[in-house]
Amino acid sequence: MNSSPRFRLFLMMVLEIAIWGAWLPLIFGYLPSLGFSATEPPQAIAAFVPSFLTWLFSEQGMILNAFPVAAVIGMFFSNQFADRNFAAERFLSFSHLIGGLAILGCGFTKSFWPFFWLMFVHCLLYVPTLSITNSIAFANMKDPQKEFGIIRMGGTVGWIAAAWPFTFILVDWAKVDAMHPQGMVAWFGAVFASGLKGEAFQAATRWTYIVSGAISLALALFSLTLPHTPPKRKEEGAAESLAWLEAVRLLKHPFVLVLWIVTFIDSFVHNCYFNWTGTFLGTDPAHGGVGIASNWIMPVMTIGQVAELITMLVLGVTLKKLGWRWTMILGIMGHAARFAVYAFFPKSPGLIIAVQLLHGICYAFFFATVYIFVDAYFPKDVRASAQGLFNVMILGIGALVANSICPRLIQQTFAHDGLVDFRHLFLVPCYAGIFAMLLLLIAFHPPKNVEATGGPGSAPH
Helix, strand or coil: CCHHHHHHHHHHHHHHHHHHHHHHHHHHHHHHHCCCCCCCCCHHHHCCCCHHHCCCCCHHHHHHCHHHHHHHHHHHHHHHHHHHHCCHHHHHHHHHHHHHHHHHHHCCCCCHHHHHHHHHHHHHHHHHHHHHHHHHHHHCCCCHHHHHHHHHHHHHHHHHHHHCCHHHHCECHHHHHHHCCCCHHHHHHHHHCCECCHHHHHHHCCHHHHHHHHHHHHHHHHHHHCCCCCCCCHHHHHCCCCHHHHHHHHHHCHHHHHHHHHHHHHHHHHHHHHHHHHHHHHCCHHHCCCCCCHHHHHHHHCHHHHHHHHHHHHHHHHHHHHHHHHHHHHHHHHHHHHHHHHHHCCCCHHHHHHHHHHHHHHHHHHHHHHHHHHHHHCCHHHHHHHHHHHHHHHHHHHHHHHHHHHHHHHHHHCEECCEECHHHHHHHHHHHHHHHHHHHHHHCCCCCCHHHHCCCCCCCC
């Protein structure tokens, strides 16, 4: 490959993940400001929702779960449908055109049903593109083992890049003008110190959807410049029609089932981080939070993605030295440690900011390791479906459970007189992470010979 196609694939990944990174971090605090309930279903369907499912069908729950529900649909239907019937770059362009207009619309409505349907349409079209971009990249690389890691880093760069414009968007410009800064340095200092607060900050959060939509529309146009990637022949998929069933059958192996359960728990814990961290960082210290300026919340949360870039570089060495189990345990330990710091050191903003670095360990040492493990232990003919099986937990079920109960926990269960009991709130995912670590330590024993499950050969143990 010459540098031009490689750069286009890298830029494709930057834009792809920036779309997601622009709106996700702040949505959890934005929905309550619109008056959407964390406990009650929309009035139009309330009579049809059993009381024990109100946590799942609350207004906030329905919007937040648009993504994980779309992920589940995507794993079982839309990914394969797109793969078999459309040129990848054209499907990418169409999806980001319609999905971009939908997420853009979320910035211009405060009514529940329009917001929900716009978000659902966006997610339904966006989720398949996560795998479609991978397909385009793999189809146009000469040496995927050497090239894909660098190209996929574009996604991490995109998540980071999506956050930084908000240091200027979420700014109280009246306050900046009142400070009369003299010179460029003073002006930047005034801007960085003048984040919006309260209702003004919540109202300006709508710009996250506008920025996300603009990036999506840009990718829709840019996709037409990507290398042509024709659809796979239908006959290629015929032998794979039962691949999902074969992948599920591998859960009969205790070590695979244990890892699947642990993946669910860790996904739940991981999504607790996104549900609560933005609110925690922005809450005034007098009310138990950290008190970080609103325009710095998203950049602070991207510190984890910077650490992810570094951690991915040492993942291979770590796997060789520690093996599967201890590498994954370190990843889960990162989650537990981060929430422990949140719970017990909320008045140490420097430590709270520094602990964001653990995100790299959390992601690379667990989630990335799970993907590598599946690639090593599962038979080649069902490997893609097996990856989807674990993705259902990572992007689907784990996120769905977290997005359904986290709003209630922070707004009701651990809220008293308008204040959140952050310490006991954060101990919930902390203890869940510790339980997952113990389960992995005690019950996860993969065989040294991966051919026991039909896999391709030896791997670290």
